[in-house]
Amino acid sequence: MGIKLSNIHVSKSDGTNNLEIIKNLNIEVQKEDIFAIAGPSGSGKSTVLRLLNRLDDATSGEIYLDDTEIKSWDIRKLREKVGFVFQESALFEGSVLDNVIYGLRIRGIKKEEEQTIASALLEKVGLDPEYLDRDIEKLSGGQKQRVNIARTLALDPEIILLDEPTSALDPQGTKLIEDLMMELNEKHNKTIIFVTHNIDQIQRIAKRVLLLGIKKIAFFGTKGELFESTDLDITTFLKGGRE
Numbered sequence: 001m002g003i004k005l006s007n008i009h010v011s012k013s014d015g016t017n018n019l020e021i022i023k024n025l026n027i028e029v030q031k032e033d034i035f036a037i038a039g040p041s042g043s044g045k046s047t048v049l050r051l052l053n054r055l056d057d058a059t060s061g062e063i064y065l066d067d068t069e070i071k072s073w074d075i076r077k078l079r080e081k082v083g084f085v086f087q088e089s090a091l092f093e094g095s096v097l098d099n100v101i102y103g104l105r106i107r108g109i110k111k112e113e114e115q116t117i118a119s120a121l122l123e124k125v126g127l128d129p130e131y132l133d134r135d136i137e138k139l140s141g142g143q144k145q146r147v148n149i150a151r152t153l154a155l156d157p158e159i160i161l162l163d164e165p166t167s168a169l170d171p172q173g174t175k176l177i178e179d180l181m182m183e184l185n186e187k188h189n190k191t192i193i194f195v196t197h198n199i200d201q202i203q204r205i206a207k208r209v210l211l212l213g214i215k216k217i218a219f220f221g222t223k224g225e226l227f228e229s230t231d232l233d234i235t236t237f238l239k240g241g242r243e
């Protein structure tokens with residue numbers, strides 16, 4: 001399943017002024033890509049992610065998912081296809097099971113199926129099923145993030161959106177999540193779209209990259225092309241921002 005963004009503009013009001021955040025964005029994300037979105041603070045990275053499963057809508061322009069404009073999709077179906085891994089603070093107090101199975105309970109999963117399905121989901125993210133009964137608060141940051149990803153996987157999305165998935169993690173936790181993102185892509189054919197501030201992370205796991213500048217695309221292409229390009233000092237670029 002591919003995604004195409006066509007002539008996307010996004011403006012937001014801060015109460016007094018209308019702030020133009022994204023101007024004329026035209027990109028395509030291929031099926032089964034690992035797609036990184038990077039750019040300075042305020043360039044609209046999170047906004048782009050939020051557009052893709054309609055947590056936000058563009059002011060103008062179209063987004064196509066498999067050639068159908070996403071506004072024509074039933075929103076529930078869209079969000080099953082395009083899962084969002086929220087910040088780990090979106091996990092709620094209770095057991096790992098309660099958190100992992102949350103979306104399926106809303107959809108009426110049978111009680112007797114919960115353990116089996118949740119165990120399989122934990123295995124997919126590299127956590128032992130014995131964690132199911134643990135209190136979420138007792139887990140490390142990296143384990144919480146894996147539970148968070150398992151919760152998104154419960155609805156079997158084809159596309160997974162992650163907003164700075166490792167920003168709260170130490171290098172070891174970061175590596176586990178990066179390995180998991182690559183495994184979900186390679187073994188389970190998921191399309192992964194993630195926001196990052198970290199150029200090394202792009203180097204380690206991305207296939208294609210969108211670098212957003214303020215109101216413009218600074219780069220869009222493969223990781224190889226990005227690192228071969230001598231026109232852009234990426235580290236300095238990422239430190240820039242909106243005035």
Ligand SMILES: Nc1ncnc2c1ncn2[C@@H]1O[C@H](COP(=O)(O)OP(=O)(O)OP(=O)(O)O)[C@@H](O)[C@H]1O
Binds near residue numbers: 040042043045047048
């Ligand atoms: N609901 C909103 N109302 C008004 N302005 C908003 C709103 N949401 C975002 N913005 C503004 O839009 C701009 C882009 O925000 P966004 O969070 O997409 O940027 P970002 O690149 O992800 O930034 P960061 O790296 O700091 O998280 C920012 O200047 C932000 O203040």
